[in-house]
Amino acid sequence: MADAPDTLAAAPPTPPVPLTALLAHEELGLRQIAGPDAARTGAVVHWVHTSEMADPYPYLLGGELLLTAGVHVPAADADSVADRLDAYAARIVAAGGAALGFGVAPVHDTVPEALVDACERHGLPLLEVPPRTTFSGVARAVWQLMAEARHAELRRVTQAQQGLAAAASRPDPVPALLRQLAARLSGYAALYGADGTPAQSAGTPPEPGAGAALGRLVGVVNPGGGAASDEGRGTGVGGSAARGQAERAPRPAPASATDTAAGTHLAAYALAGAHGLALGVATRQREPGDHTLAGVAAVLLSLLTAPHQGAAESARSAALVRLLLGAAPEDVAPLLGPGRWTVVHARVRGGDHERTPATPASLAAALGSVLADDGRGVDGGGAADPRGVARDESADGGGREAGSSREAGSSKEAESRTTGAGTPRPVRLLLPADREPAPQAGWTLGVSAPAGAEALPAADAQAARALRRAEATRVPFVRHRETGLAGLVAPAEADAHARTLLAPLGDGGPLPETLRTWLSLHGSWDRTAAALSVHRNTVRQRVTRCATLLDVDLDDPDVRMELWFALGRTGGAG
Template identity: 45%
Template sequence: MIRTSARRSGMPADPTAVTGLTAVPLDVVLDDAGLGVRQVAGPVGDRQVAMVHTSEWEDPSQYLLGGELLLTAGRHLGTAPGELDAYVRRLVGAGVAGLGFGLAPVYDEVPPELVSACDRHGLPLLQVPPATPFVAVSRVVHLAMAEARSRELRRMSRAQSDLAAAAARPDAVEAVLRQLASHLSAWTALLDGDGQQLVATGVPPADSARERLLLLAHERGRARAAGGRVPEAAVEHLDGTQLILHTVPGAESGGALQLALVTAARQSSVDRSVAGMGVVLLSLLTGPRHALGADAPTAAALLGALLGAEPAELAELLHPSTEASPSRWLVVAGRRDLVRADRSAPSAGVHLAALGTALGTAYLEVEQGALHAVIPLHGSARGVDEDFPDAVRLGWTLGVSAPAGTTELRAAAAQAERALRRALASGHRAVRHDPGRTGVASLVDADEARSQARRLLKPLPASGSDGLLGTLHAWLAAHGSWDRTAAALGVHRNTVRQRITRVAALLDVDLDDAETRMELWFALRWFDGR
């Protein structure tokens, strides 16, 4: 006997999931004027029919899957008190979508007891006139199912095409999420193992729905980290919306990445198929190979770097110029919040892919909480005036250069580093280089200024674990505040004091003197590290 616990509780939420067939509304039978069928009892609504079945058994429930429009002439229906009520209860328990009662040759009208029982148990009851054979009802339903299936296939084909095109875009992860949001009428997001949002698109849901979804994702992540078995998908209902999570498998993420959906519409089989396609693409897009940008231009640039090509030549390989549109770039420098970086360490490849999507580039490097990225601007205005809020949401503080040509990338990198230092010192999450800033520094000859800066700062190591140059810049930018400098650098305030004391000793200067601070500030601005 074929039964499931879900069907014992009544009509299945999705008959298609039980039968594997495309379901159609019960109204397709009622709306066909040629059939002359009308509803005489039960609820009026969007009840779905997955198949048509004819039975004269007193208890046909053992032969049903759920979702059927059951047709009967009532030949073997009991007439004793309570028998019709028991009959309807068995049908409802089997998940029948509706009952069609044929008039003649057994009954001239629908038994009133049957009408009352269907009203009582919430089963739609249809009256089939004598002139309408049951096979005609079945044909109408199956034609409607064929048309619905054709629409589903067309919809799946469009979704597949749109998702494939999205996956080929530079902002592939975000583009795939946008297409999922469009095709599923849902808010879509990519979450890490802690339930933290990496990228999101679509109309944001209510705060209660979003918070519940993130909590559910966090609980799934904890269960997986503890070695427990976690279903590939989870669904919850809250205030008329569906909260859906799909595990996105990946070698580096350990399966911790999750696709989140919030939608008011009930998920159909097509919706589940489209979401499944999205999961597969996101798994590929967030894998290590894609995160490293393993395409032909990138490979060519890498080979060029190994063979000693100049930066301008490498940039042209990655992003060729045309006479009408010379290539332009932004350079971004960043530092990530150390707490979030440690927490997300197991999904570094996932974070790299999400960060590339947030910045709109595959050309980035992340090492020990530091970011360096170049963003091509050719063919797109994105990034010129953008503060990259998605990257900031991932925990990054950013410094952004002015647009630069391929021969100006080193200067742009210096601009980005200076902007980052200003961001860290000021507490802003993103600061852009302002090429229009003028002042006393603009009156100084650049070569002479660089030469003087080298002489003044020569006693300080240009690099190293002590970070004296960076600490001095951050301390001056913070107007001598130990706490703000420590927060900007991610170190203890006593470490800042020790470094500044060492700077003063190496340079043999009094850092309490305002003029000395001013000279050092200008020197740092022009210092090129040589």
């Protein structure tokens, strides 16, 4: 087995548990008896592992609370035990273990003094696990604390998103948004101009060294900025990533980048379509949801800093920002105006992205040539972006960065926009209804019927169904048909289904016509007989014969509905 890495390999997708929280868990009764004070060092636990190996190093990933009952502790002279336990503690520290829990009983009545000395010497927190506490109970407590921390973080992110939404709808949205973001992150947020210097900022500015590093990081995501010189990109902790950008030019710049300098966590986000603007963030601590919040702020700033907006455009942008963050359509309808809109759902066709730069930005640009200056982009939640830049549809409710799309992303971005099963995520566009979307190479499109702002959710559902029909029938473009229930199924599919379902009745003959008449008269034997000018018993015999041939229960309303639909497709209903 390969050696464990020197650093934490891959943190789990849940927040770590502070060691102090575990020690404060009264039911466990854990007690720290050696090592640095957990409250002072801020030690955390990422997971729990139980092992009785004399050398657990090869089996640790880093960040574990290692639990042992001391089965491996030799019953030999004191010097030998001390040497072996000293090596044992050293190996746990080398593997990145967060702490060691020693279970008292049944092997040892007390924690060996040599182990206490070894942990103290190597700076490894040592916890005494009382006999009443099982190792599985310790593990369960860690998972529960992780779940509680995760829920608290989700609440924090949700509340912060609401605060960002409120800031974005204020009369001075950009400075208000920066202030809100800086307050939520307990740090510094700045909007960098095309020259690579902060145009507006909020919060406590970082130390000079960290501020310079943040400027260089902004140059990584915004190579056209004045601070993005080749020399500047090759310095700092993130210098290797920055140097790669310079050495492999003209490789596309990333949408976001992170770094650490002078004990400060740094992040930079390019703003989509905002002509060289970028968001820079600096915090002393990095929480799990910080990247999500900064990503949402970057999207909102992209909307708010769209160039050349007149009064009408600004009002529309404000409306679409509110839609993006969950406002009811009727609340923003006055800002959108009396115009009607068409929703388009699009998905990259399998394999086409290898030949076509099928990125959301390229799709928006292609449709923009048709939509002139009126194109609008809709995100996965049914809301819109005023520059026609599509975003991905995410099921995590804001957990994914709704980040900027760029021409430079090319096929790599298309490949990354997939679900766990490998299916490309759909993107959405909101287009003025007077402009006709056309099929696009590399994409499958579903188009809604025109709708006013108050009916956008219904139009969004129509576009989703149209996209599903397009993919099912393997055609590049399907428009929603306003034809009731039958419009939910493609005509070719409906006809094929009807022929297959009614085939046992044969072509022509009295059976299909009798069944159609009987269904149209709600199963009335006498009225059907009168309509067909036959005896009542003849109707019963024919309908019974239909049920037998079709192997169905005609008393089932679902069966009757399906048969009526099929008879209508074959000309037997009307």
